[in-house]
Amino acid sequence: MNRFGLGARLGDESPEDAKGWLLEQFETYEAKPAAMTDLPSSAEIFVAYREDGAEIRDLPEVKRARVRQELRKRGQKLYEAEIGARTLSALTGQAPFVEHLVHFWANHFAVSADEPLTKALAGSFEREAIRPHVLGRFEDMLFAVETHPAMLLYLNQNRSIGPNSIRAKRAAGRASRKPGINENLAREILELHTLGVRTGYSQTDVTQFAFAMTGWTVAGHDGSDEAKAGVFEFRSQFHEPGARTILGKTYAQEGVDQAEAVLSDAARSKATATHVVTKLARHFVTDEPPTSLVKRLQSAFLESQGDLPTVYRALLNAPEAWEAKAAKFKTPWEWSISALRALGSTTTMARTAKQLGQPVWRPQSPAGYDDIAASWAAPDALVRRVEVAERLARKADPTLDAREVARALIGPSLSETTAIELARADSPAMAIALLLVSPEFQRR
Amino acid sequence: MMDRRNFLRGAALGAGTLVIAPRMVFANVETARRFVFIIQRGAADGLDTVIPYGDPALAGLRGPLTIDPGDMNKLDGLFALHPSLERLAGFYRDKQSLFVQAVASPYRERSHFDGQNMLESGGLRPYERPDGWLNRLSSLLPKSQEEAIAFSPTIPLALRGAAPVTSYAPSSLPEAPDDLLTRVSALYNADSELHALWSMAMENRGLADAASAKQDPASVGTTAAEFLSRPNGPRIAMIETAGWDTHATQKQRLANQLHGLDQMIGALRDGLGDVWKDTTVLVATEFGRTAAANGTGGTDHGTASAAMLVGGAVQGGQVIADWPGLATGNLYEGRDLAPTLDLDALIAMVAAESLELDREKTMRALFPGRPFNHKITGLVGA
Incomplete structure (x- = not known):
């Protein structure tokens, strides 16, 4: 739970x-x-x-x-x-x-x-x-992600134009900006979304993939289909003509099929399986997931061709996932959500998450937020949690008995120290605040 | 606070090397120097920061990013500072800032996260080392002084490691009552990880009461100055800045980013008062950006970039560069500014000279396995 x-x-x-x-x-x-x-x-x-x-x-x-x-x-x-x-x-x-x-x-x-x-x-x-x-399936999620306007705009894919595309040729001779590619999305797909960094692709592979992706954009710019404004559009005028070679394989497809084929291959590659399941194991089990667990999940991913429920089942069936010790230090988001669930209350999470150092959907990096204790367990971060816990406890139902809540939420792993401190608290709200910042509640 | 490890080390030395031991202790205790590392996360464009306006190939490469040389802050016949960097230009005139161009860590790929990992860990390969060079630098200092500090709620990799470090960031949250804080201390007594973190947090409490709780760049500079100017305060600090990954609309974004950095360093200088003469601020990024503008009014991931050095002890008023040039044949892999200076060596030399440590020993501790470079010494005065 x-x-x-x-x-x-x-x-x-x-x-x-x-x-x-x-x-x-x-x-x-x-x-x-x-x-x-x-x-x-x-x-x-x-x-x-x-x-x-x-x-x-x-x-x-x-x-x-x-x-x-x-x-x-x-x-x-x-x-x-x-x-x-x-x-x-x-x-x-x-x-x-x-x-x-x-x-x-x-x-x-x-x-x-x-x-x-x-x-x-x-x-x-x-x-x-x-x-x-x-x-x-992982592949379906990948396609939905890479064609979503938020991603196309965030990683600047929408205005990436092949230097030999129809659009570039039309613009030739005219002043202002020279049309060209933007490598950002292509690079992060390989590095962060699929294969993972240092898995053998080169700068040339990144550039070639960026050429293949030219034309992937959001409708609603000059001259595109107005009725489709704000949805994914393949604009053939932006597309760099010709075959591309990426990681030794040649993609001769024309148009949107070219980058689609690259994405499909990436989604099914062994490197992607390793990358994705290692992150999954790190998130749910421990900062340094054991090789045995990663292997198990990787096989599930590859054998099911990226069927995610199959991978989740493999995770739940793995003995490593059920070690008794609570090994993960909660991120600010996880900690606040679990605190609100524990108290049966709600609050404006937008502000709380920001104050705790993890504003929602704003990691300021396409790599997302870190998923290890070293990134979250820090002196100032702890003080913030105590401050938030105090505020939540003051607003909580005053009839809540922290000792009973602790028994229900934490159960047998409640330590003697925590039990004693909860019993010593001089008010129900104080006891609730202490429960929320107790070592048992900071980890999962 | 008495440090047991340091005490024991002195005691062990005492028997055979009586002459050396007391001097070591003395030198250790009396460091008045301050060292601040500001990281620019996201690969800051060095060519738009320390602009080689005298290079004939610049205008052709930069296209829509071109800045009118009349608006720049000229440094010499080749280089000028971005128009946003007004305070830094003033420091240059006062011989309190210098700039290093075409500098890079040994990292030669183009992943932000691997690049930052190498820059902060000082490893030879990404994820080779779990600790950071700033932490190892801190362990070369006397333990009797307060910990190094990160101005963020959490601890960045450069500061992680065996030496104790702490963190502080202005909070807009109401403070928890003292009684609750005392009880939390009791709660964490049996938990070694949380106990250590909590003790440090409590030591920082109240140190920055007077500083504004705002998180804009100038306020961060003011807060950092408040910690660093305390007689027993931290001697080593790190400030993280983000938002340098300008793949699109670089002109406006970089102007804002650089203005913020300029304000932060300006506020730091103003807040430090007399301590400024003992302070060195080093600004660096994981790698640079493509020499040419891309198709979206920005630049993509590149290789060499610029670093900055500011402070009262800095031998300012110079640009350090072995300029490779921007002609197509001179670009790294035909696209990026070529690296001609080693950022690792620069960091180690500057850190050693700023804190009056032995240069070669500092290089070995911070960047083991990397070559020592005599050419980039003497940038910080004694």
Whole structure:
């Protein structure tokens, strides 16, 4: 419950068959829970953003700043609404293990809400590219991710143009900017999303893949299909003609099929299997996952051709995954969600997560947030957790008895020191705060 | 705070080497020097920071990124600082800043994360070492002084390792009551990991009360100055900056980024007062960016970049470069500024001279297995 789920919830019965409880969640998971039905699609967000931009351009200079500020506020509101929906699913959803997996994959395929448009799209990215595929095939998730407007814009794929493409030839001779490629997405697909760094690809492979990907863009720029504004579009005018050779294999396909074929091969490669399952094992089991566990998961990945539930089952069936010792120091997100679940309360997670050093969907890097204790267990970070715990405890139900909550949530692994300190606390709120920052509760 | 390990080391030496031991202790205790490492995460574009405006190939490569030389802060006949770097240009005129161009760590691939890992760990290969060079530098200093400090809630790799370090970042959260803090201490007594972290956190409490809780670059500089100017405060600090990965719309973004960095260092200098004369600030990034602009008004991952050195003890007013040139044939792999200076050696020499440590010994401790370079000594005065 604590290691694979999101922490025990106040009033939950501890399941007798933990593995069965986790597996049942594959049936009860909702890709589109009620909390998310009212949120706009990425295409709607994109179109609204573009219209806002046009509105600002049409305004006289003096009025621009004020309208811009209004729009920024609206963007912040959408971002907070998205975080609210994510939090609510994590707190009340029927499948906390699968929700936890959604958080894992959204971090594996991280976009970072640094720019206003990426910030507005970050929630829709998780809803549209991750949630529908978390119990599907890795390859399908990969395609959904690399064709989502949030990713195409975040890693600058949308304006990457082949130097010998129709568009470049048309622009030749005209001044301004010379059309060219942008390697960013191609590189991060190989390095972060699929094969993993140092698995044998070269700068030439990156450049060749970037050429293959030219034309992958978001509709809604000059001259593209207006009806499709804000969705993935392959623009053949941007595409660099010719065959590409990547990791020794020649891709002679024309158009969108070329990069698709490269992605498919990458999704099925052994290096990808190793990379992805090592991260999964590190996230759920321990910072340095044992080779035996990685091997087991890798076989499951390769034999099932990336069928994710098969990989999750292999994880739950692995003896290494059930070592008694709580080995993972919770990230700020995991800690806050588990604290809220423990108290049966809700709060504005957007602010809390930021104060704890892990703003939601904003790792400021396409590598996502780190997943090891060394990155999160630090002096100042601990003080922040105590400050948040104190605030949560003050707002919690005053009739809660921390000693009973501890027995229910932590059970037999509650240490004597913690039990004594909880009993000594001079108020119920103090005891609750201590429980939330106890060593047992900081780890899973 | 008495340090047991240091005490024992002195005692062991005492028997046979009475002459040397007391001097060591003395030298250890009285370090007034401060060393600050600012990392630019994301591969900062050195060619747009310390701009080789005198290189005839520059304008052709940079296209839409070109900056009017009239707006730049000229350093010499070849190099100029980006227009945003006004304070740094002032330090240059006052001979308190110098710039190093075409410098790179031994890393020659183009992954941010491997590149940062090598820059921070000082290993010969990515993920070879679990600890950082700044931590090893801290272990060369006397233990009686306070720990090195990271100005962020967590500890960056460069500072991780055996020597005790701490972290601090301004928080907008209301402080927890003292009673709760005391009880948390009791709660962590039996847990060695949390106990150690908590003890350090408690030592930092209240040290930065007067500093603004804001996290803008200038406020971070002010907060850092407040810690570093305390008589018993930390001597080594690290500040992390992000947002340098300018694949698109580089012109505006880099102007903002560099303005922030300039403000941060300016606020640090203003806050340090007299201590500035004992301070060295080193700014470096994991690698540079392509010499040519890409198709989206930005630049892609490259190789060599620029480093900066600022402080009262710096032998400023010079640009250190073995300039490789930007003509196509001179670019690394036909695309990047070629590295002609070793960033590892630069870091080790600057750290050693800033903290008055032995240069070769510092090089061995910080970057084991990497060559010592006599050419880049003398950048920081005694």
